[in-house]
Amino acid sequence: MSERISRADVVHVARLARLRLDDDEIDLFTGQLGDILAHAADIEALDVGDIPPTSHPLPLVNVMRADVVTPSVDRDEVLAQAPAPEDGRFRVPPVLGEEP
Amino acid sequence: MTDFSAAAATDATPIEPTLPDGWELVVGLEVHVELDTASKLFCGCANQFGSEPNTNICPICLGLPGSLPVMNERAVELAMTLGRALDCDVRRSVMARKNYFYPDMPKDFQTTQYDQPTNSDGRLVLGDGFVVGVERAHIEEDTGKSTHIGGGGRISDAQYSLVDYNRAGVPLVEIVSRPDMRTIEHAKAYVEELREILIATGVSDARMEEGSMRVDANVSVRPHGSDELRTRCEIKNINSVRSLGRAIEYEARRHIDLWTSGSAPDQETRHWDEEGGRTLPGRKKEDADDYRYFQEPDLVPLDPAPETVAAIDAAMPPLPSARRAALADATGADPASVALLVGRGQDELALAAIAAGADADKVVVRLVNDLAVDDWSKVTATALAELVEMESSGAISATQAKQILADMTERGGDPAILAAARGFEAMDTDELETLLDGLIADNPDEWARFTSGDDADHKKMQGFFTGQIMKATRGQADGKTVARLLAQRST
Numbered sequence: 374m375s376e377r378i379s380r381a382d383v384v385h386v387a388r389l390a391r392l393r394l395d396d397d398e399i400d401l402f403t404g405q406l407g408d409i410l411a412h413a414a415d416i417e418a419l420d421v422g423d424i425p426p427t428s429h430p431l432p433l434v435n436v437m438r439a440d441v442v443t444p445s446v447d448r449d450e451v452l453a454q455a456p457a458p459e460d461g462r463f464r465v466p467p468v469l470g471e472e473p
Numbered sequence: 474m475t476d477f478s479a480a481a482a483t484d485a486t487p488i489e490p491t492l493p494d495g496w497e498l499v500v501g502l503e504v505h506v507e508l509d510t511a512s513k514l515f516c517g518c519a520n521q522f523g524s525e526p527n528t529n530i531c532p533i534c535l536g537l538p539g540s541l542p543v544m545n546e547r548a549v550e551l552a553m554t555l556g557r558a559l560d561c562d563v564r565r566s567v568m569a570r571k572n573y574f575y576p577d578m579p580k581d582f583q584t585t586q587y588d589q590p591t592n593s594d595g596r597l598v599l600g601d602g603f604v605v606g607v608e609r610a611h612i613e614e615d616t617g618k619s620t621h622i623g624g625g626g627r628i629s630d631a632q633y634s635l636v637d638y639n640r641a642g643v644p645l646v647e648i649v650s651r652p653d654m655r656t657i658e659h660a661k662a663y664v665e666e667l668r669e670i671l672i673a674t675g676v677s678d679a680r681m682e683e684g685s686m687r688v689d690a691n692v693s694v695r696p697h698g699s700d701e702l703r704t705r706c707e708i709k710n711i712n713s714v715r716s717l718g719r720a721i722e723y724e725a726r727r728h729i730d731l732w733t734s735g736s737a738p739d740q741e742t743r744h745w746d747e748e749g750g751r752t753l754p755g756r757k758k759e760d761a762d763d764y765r766y767f768q769e770p771d772l773v774p775l776d777p778a779p780e781t782v783a784a785i786d787a788a789m790p791p792l793p794s795a796r797r798a799a800l801a802d803a804t805g806a807d808p809a810s811v812a813l814l815v816g817r818g819q820d821e822l823a824l825a826a827i828a829a830g831a832d833a834d835k836v837v838v839r840l841v842n843d844l845a846v847d848d849w850s851k852v853t854a855t856a857l858a859e860l861v862e863m864e865s866s867g868a869i870s871a872t873q874a875k876q877i878l879a880d881m882t883e884r885g886g887d888p889a890i891l892a893a894a895r896g897f898e899a900m901d902t903d904e905l906e907t908l909l910d911g912l913i914a915d916n917p918d919e920w921a922r923f924t925s926g927d928d929a930d931h932k933k934m935q936g937f938f939t940g941q942i943m944k945a946t947r948g949q950a951d952g953k954t955v956a957r958l959l960a961q962r963s964t
């Protein structure tokens with residue numbers, strides 16, 4: 374089933390997800406992801422013309438809350454859990470690349 | 474995101490005058506605006522500019538495990554209001570995750586709309602009647618704010634960054650125009666008109682300098698008359714309407730230079746460098762557009778009932794274009810004055826003063842010249858009408874009217890009482906004539922220069938006599954009456 378997804382695809386997707394995979398893992402996931410896609414292809418072969426597309430498992434729309442301010446959390450408590458708070462903010466490594 | 478499918482120029486297509494002959498400018502704009510809600514899009518943290526860093530944050534907007542977003546009803550209402558103001562179809566929509574890693578987005582994805590936006594296929598009509606298509610206006614959340622430390626604040630040389638998540642999760646609408654604009658003036662007019670619509674509808678305060686309105690420009694050029702779409706660049710970091718014009722012109726010229734030298738621009742995101750007056754390439758991103766969008770499983774679709782949309786239409790306040798038409802109709806004022814007063818939101822005051830019987834021309838002049846202030850809430854239409862009437866009847870001079878209007882702006886009140894408080898009494902003409910005749914008798918040389926000197930002399934002496942009168946009357950004489958009396962005596 375590996376023709377549905379190539380090793381290169383898996384490497385690409387892993388990089389987008391910031392996952393470092395070794396060669397064995399790439400082989401393993403290429404096979405597994407191929408199986409999943411094969412299953413999707415089976416479903417694709419069925420005639421589902423009469424079935425409305427599902428955008429959510431629950432038959433709900435317009436679930437909303439009123440525009441009311443509720444208390445935020447304590448900044449010091451949050452920052453205490455960050456590896457390197459500085460000046461009331463979260464310190465992060467230098468950002469490479471542009472904001473999307 | 475912009476659909477570049479622009480038709481070839483016709484005779485009616487405007488031409489950008491600052492570019493070399495034979496080239497056509499093609500511009501589409503993407504405008505992000507923060508919605509004027511009390512709370513954020515998916516949580517109850519305050520939507521507030523200028524708070525202490527990281528004081529408006531919670532597990533939801535920090536994307537902590539187990540937290541669940543719930544849509545802000547007011548944000549949806551404001552987004553749909555903007556959609557209808559832009560003539561969009563308001564439809565069933567679905568939230569989606571746009572996946573990317575960047576520290577200003579703590580969840581590692583931005584919740585936005587992708588293939589099913591709330592508003593699509595609208596248009597914005599500019600002041601001169603030019604129509605710009607609006608492809609979509611979708612709901613999404615804002616990101617946090619990074620400050621780059623070291624390396625002079627430049628992102629590429631920074632030693633580290635500090636992140637404030639107060640802005641993360643603030644409700645936004647992104648308005649994507651079609652690439653319909655052909656001149657810099659139209660691009661600027663689009664942003665200005667959109668800004669006025671946002672303010673008039675209460676959707677956003679649309680302050681570019683505070684970042685509650687942010688404009689990115691997609692710029693390309695092509696030979697005039699062609700319908701091809703050449704490589705475009707997206708220009709970011711534009712923080713004023715003036716910069717927008719400069720950035721588009723710079724970028725268009727850069728493209729023309731590349732094309733004419735047998736080269737071609739790369740499709741890329743560039744940044745406007747305000748001080749250098751140029752655009753600079755962003756760092757190249759591999760897989761830049763590979764955001765692996767998928768539907769947000771934690772939020773259900775938005776599906777406004779027809780009655781909901783009808784209610785939004787019914788509650789729509791008059792839009793700036795209609796307000797300009799109404800003010801022009803009532804005053805016959807020039808388009809620039811009309812646009813200025815509607816832009817300031819003073820059209821309602823002007824119309825009410827005119828309805829109360831004030832002279833339309835004088836109302837417009839008084840407001841245009843003397844009410845360029847942020848807060849004029851103490852000036853009532855009745856008081857303004859009375860002030861203009863006092864000026865029209867000659868009871869007070871134009872200078873005095875200005876001063877009284879300043880008093881009214883500051884503390885409100887009745888212009889007649891304010892005039893009395895300042896000691897402004899009607900200077901009757903007899904009194905002025907006596908005063909003037911005395912001055913002429915006392916200054917025969919000056920009078921001779923006024924009556925028989927050359928133009929410069931005449932003007933100078935007119936100033937002399939007017940000044941003396943004003944001095945003697947402590948500014949209470951009406952300048953026009955003085956000029957008339959001087960003219961009468963010199964013939």
Ligand SMILES: [Zn+2]
Pocket residue numbers: 513516517518529530531532533534535642
């Ligand atoms: Zn929050």
